[in-house]
Amino acid sequence: MHTVLQTLDRQLHTERGRRWVVAYSGGLDSTVLLHGLCQLASRPAIHAVHVHHGLQSQADDWQRHCRAFADSLGVTFASARVTVDTGEGLEAAARDARYRAFAQFLADSDLLLQAHHLDDQAETLLLRLFRGTGPDGLQGIPRQRPLVLDDGSAATIMRPLLTLPRAALEDYARHHQLGWVEDPSNADPAMDRNYLRHRVLPAVAERWPGYRKSLGRFAELAAGSRLESVDISGFCPDSERRVVELAALRGMDDGQRNAALRRWLGHYQLVPSAAQLQELQRVMLWSAKDSLPVMAIGDWQVRRYQQRLYLTALSDFDPRHRYRWDAQSVLTLPGAGTLSADREPNAGPLDLEVRFRTGGERCRPSGRGQSQRLKKLLQEVQLPPWRRERLPLLYLDGELAAVADLWLCHGFEDALSGRRIDWQPSE
Numbered sequence: 001m002h003t004v005l006q007t008l009d010r011q012l013h014t015e016r017g018r019r020w021v022v023a024y025s026g027g028l029d030s031t032v033l034l035h036g037l038c039q040l041a042s043r044p045a046i047h048a049v050h051v052h053h054g055l056q057s058q059a060d061d062w063q064r065h066c067r068a069f070a071d072s073l074g075v076t077f078a079s080a081r082v083t084v085d086t087g088e089g090l091e092a093a094a095r096d097a098r099y100r101a102f103a104q105f106l107a108d109s110d111l112l113l114q115a116h117h118l119d120d121q122a123e124t125l126l127l128r129l130f131r132g133t134g135p136d137g138l139q140g141i142p143r144q145r146p147l148v149l150d151d152g153s154a155a156t157i158m159r160p161l162l163t164l165p166r167a168a169l170e171d172y173a174r175h176h177q178l179g180w181v182e183d184p185s186n187a188d189p190a191m192d193r194n195y196l197r198h199r200v201l202p203a204v205a206e207r208w209p210g211y212r213k214s215l216g217r218f219a220e221l222a223a224g225s226r227l228e229s230v231d232i233s234g235f236c237p238d239s240e241r242r243v244v245e246l247a248a249l250r251g252m253d254d255g256q257r258n259a260a261l262r263r264w265l266g267h268y269q270l271v272p273s274a275a276q277l278q279e280l281q282r283v284m285l286w287s288a289k290d291s292l293p294v295m296a297i298g299d300w301q302v303r304r305y306q307q308r309l310y311l312t313a314l315s316d317f318d319p320r321h322r323y324r325w326d327a328q329s330v331l332t333l334p335g336a337g338t339l340s341a342d343r344e345p346n347a348g349p350l351d352l353e354v355r356f357r358t359g360g361e362r363c364r365p366s367g368r369g370q371s372q373r374l375k376k377l378l379q380e381v382q383l384p385p386w387r388r389e390r391l392p393l394l395y396l397d398g399e400l401a402a403v404a405d406l407w408l409c410h411g412f413e414d415a416l417s418g419r420r421i422d423w424q425p426s427e
Contacts, residue, residue, distance in 0.1 A: 004036050004172040011160035014275050019110045024048040026066040026181040029115035032169045038073045050079040051101045062181045108153035116159040119166040122215040140219035145254040154286030165212050241267050244309040270298050305384045323354040336390040337425040347418035353395040364410040
């Protein structure tokens with residue numbers, strides 16, 4: 001199997017369940033990517049999207065070529081015409097126009113596949129260095145990152161060929177006798193990237209033939225080094241670092257966010273894969289605001305509620321179990337934490353039964369005028385949903401006397417006087 005196909009299969013073997021959309025310009029790189037993807041076994045349907053910039057006289061011919069090649073592969077083809085505002089610089093303006101066009105054809109969880117390779121990575125790093133980039137720019141082109149869509153959901157941009165040199169793509173194209181279009185602007189030395197590619201790097205390659213791999217490795221190390229410098233205390237409001245503020249994460253760039261999440265999860269010895277980290281961001285940061293997503297990582301779960309992420313431990317919690325408690329000792333509730341009571345010296349033992357919610361419970365909190373459904377009371381204090389099901393309910397003589405340490409129910413003030421209940425959740 002050709003190294004291009006091996007790389008594609010390895011990079012995408014966990015992505016078969018998603019919709020694949022290829023950014024297809026008709027050039028060598030995207031032609032190899034599109035053809036290679038079509039050779040993979042057990043792949044989903046592939047969609048090719050071509051962006052017509054209108055910057056070259058041959059643009060209409062290129063669009064026809066792309067449609068014909070996609071048709072020959074049995075690939076669904078779509079194209080979009082864009083207007084490029086060159087006031088911000090041609091290369092940057094064209095790139096921004098492309099992403100706006102791609103977003104029109106993407107939905108939540110889709111995979112936008114681009115054909116960037118190792119030569120692109122090396123060129124990008126050097127250009128950024130020459131332009132005086134900061135530490136963030138030294139990470140180069142990310143292998144994948146989220147692309148936020150207009151409806152607030154997110155697709156994923158992925159570059160599965162980023163570790164391969166352009167020579168590998170050229171070899172694949174020759175082997176399969178592929179045809180592609182050549183954009184004459186790619187030879188114009190007036191553009192920085194072209195000057196670097198055609199005038200500078202050939203001399204560099206003569207002296208240091210392994211420069212591409214070296215620069216690619218440098219980008220990986222630069223991205224990894226940010227993990228050590230991230231201070232998570234600024235977005236973890238609790239001392240145990242079980243909670244993260246979503247607003248802080250959304251305000252970071254992709255590299256910072258990846259590093260922050262790895263540092264947060266690493267505090268509990270969790271080492272997510274790149275795919276897990278990407279899925280975590282897609283589900284937790286960009287899914288519908290009214291959803292309550294949950295994602296398992298190892299023996300833990302990440303949950304979202306009220307603009308925060310919560311890290312909770314998986315456990316063998318059984319809501320059917322009931323416990324006897326004298327309100328004197330510390331009671332351990334597997335998967336639900338502990339119950340204890342600070343009591344006055346003359347407060348004797350009680351015969352309490354601890355249960356968990358089954359639905360329909362009511363309590364009239366002491367000092368209030370009427371009873372309310374427990375569901376409404378819990379919504380009032382905005383207790384996270386997964387804690388509600390593990391909330392210990394204290395029964396005396398078969399009647400609900402107290403709701404953990406939140407409320408003492410009317411009529412049980414005397415029975416529970418001289419005691420202050422304390423519930424410590426397990427997470």
